[in-house]
Amino acid sequence: MNATKVVSKRAFDVMIRALGEASELVAPVSRGYDRFSFAEVEDASALQCEGYIPTINPPKKYFLPAEEVLVEFSAPDGATLGSGSEFRADAVVDSPTRVLLGVRTCDIRAIAMSDRAYADTYEDDNYFAKRERATIVGLSCLEPCDDHAFCAAMGAENAEEGYDLLLTDWGDSWMVSVGTERGDEMLAACDGVGEPTAEDREQWASLQSDRRAAFAPVAEKISVEKERLPDLVDEGEGSSLWTEYGDLCLGCGRCNMVCPTCFCFDVEDEVSLDRTSGERKRRWDGCTLLEFALVAGDENFRSERKDRLRHKLYHKTRSTFDRYEEIFCTGCARCFRTCLVDIYHPDMYNALEERLGGDSS
Amino acid sequence: MKPKVGFFSFTSCEGCQLQVLNMEEQLLDIAGAVDLVTFREAMDPIDGDYDVAFVEGSISRESEITVLREIRRKAGVLVALGACAASGCVNAIKNRFTPEENLHEVYAEGARHFDTIDVKPLDQVVSVDHYLRTCPITREEFARLFTSLLLPRRPYDPNFAVCVDCRIAENVCVYDMDEGEYCMGPVTRAGCGALCPTFESSCIGCRGFIDQPNFASMIKVMEDYGMPREDAIGRLKMFNAALPGAEEVE
Incomplete structure (x- = not known):
């Protein structure tokens, strides 16, 4: 556990409001119908958004916006753009200063995963311009947010790093874990920051044991250890499971869009009607969509829904494990909540393990 | 030389042509970039071939097939303009009934003056190069396709949900x-x-x-x-x- 302090919610709110004068404050906000979105807020009260299950879209939207202009280009004066014409191009890097409030540990873990992906090979300026100017104030879950989350099976019900501050509800106060120097500075700006008392420490230990008990069944949602998943998906490549789920899958791409660890995008140019200027934009893309793996010559590496669904799980497990030694899934279950045909990754892993067990016997 | 462009219409409400005319602040850019040869909702036709044909409406009569084939023959690029042309739209609901039933239902005693066939989107009669979808088309998509044809580049036509x-x-x-x-x-x-x-x-x-x-x-x-x-x-x-x-x- 990182350095822990106790600070009154009131003092914390004063500090956050002050931060809000120079930066955008965002937090989960109810959208009705038991759905939530990260949106701009005025103060820290939104931190305690009641009944907050993972938001419709994850906080990645602040670092990798769903649609983002990368380049603006234009023709010389009096000329128009066209094949082989001269043009001027300027990179566009939007870098607002933001404080993300009430980020669940699953999303803290996911942000750390995207950080690795976006730093890989070429550091992505547009991503890091926003990421580096973001402050992350996390919020510990005291119990599972609903019956679908499988965070504990993926080890994401806790976060040891990836936040500036991580808050735990402590009645009129917050128990605050400090993750970075930035977090230290924030606390230094709060009035009445105290050390936990002996009584606090005792209560903390009992809270942690209650949490472990509450999350223990969640960890059971997947019948194998998460370290086994890459091999499981590998060994199950030819399983009939993919055909069954491929027949069920709508191929609509919702699961990709709402996934906090999906990082793929497509790039498209838009030119103004008078052809004097234009923009190059990127936009979220997803591997469950038909044209994701379509290349020149009309070849499609994954032309059927079952291939694409299998690829999604393969990439979340085998590919990312081999490349980053990490399984790019936090068990937030956004993919399940958005799925109209109830495709649930734990069900698929469990069925695969069961069938493979059957095959080998 | 400016490309020659024609707008044509078959079975439809002509709302997609109107959507183009609704692009008020951009109409001069559109009209300035091309030579319009026909646009039923906007002008009298001029004889001759054309580089691009924007074709609105579905095909619901034999006579329309002949006209559409002639347009295809004269046009370098043929664009299906709107849902009727691209997919048949609500017109195709009538395909659930026989042509005789439809004629009687709509024209009763006057049915003998008309002929009708099952509704077809354009690409079931001729080849279509590009599609503008939606009922009616959106002005933004028209502008985007129009610009792509002028540049020229492959138009953006998403095939996801x-x-x-x-x-x-x-x-x-x-x-x-x-x-x-x-x-x-x-x-x-x-x-x-x-x-x-x-x-x-x-x-x-x-x-x-x-x-x-x-x-x-x-x-x-x-x-x-x-x-x-x-x-x-x-x-x-x-x-x-x-x-x-x-x-x-x-």
């Missing part, structure tokens, strides 16, 4: 609202920015189906949320009865 646009807009899904909306976003082509779901209405499929639509799962979803199977099938076919694959919807 409306759900993608809807998640990007971060709407609450109308199925999560469970207020009697039966959205067909999962099988309908995106590009409209999920306009209807953004205003808490279902997608009713006016842009036609994505490739590889999963009709069985789509019908099951609508049934699970309370719509009788027969109605779910009718809903899938409302705009798309003439599309290949629609016969699989049973």
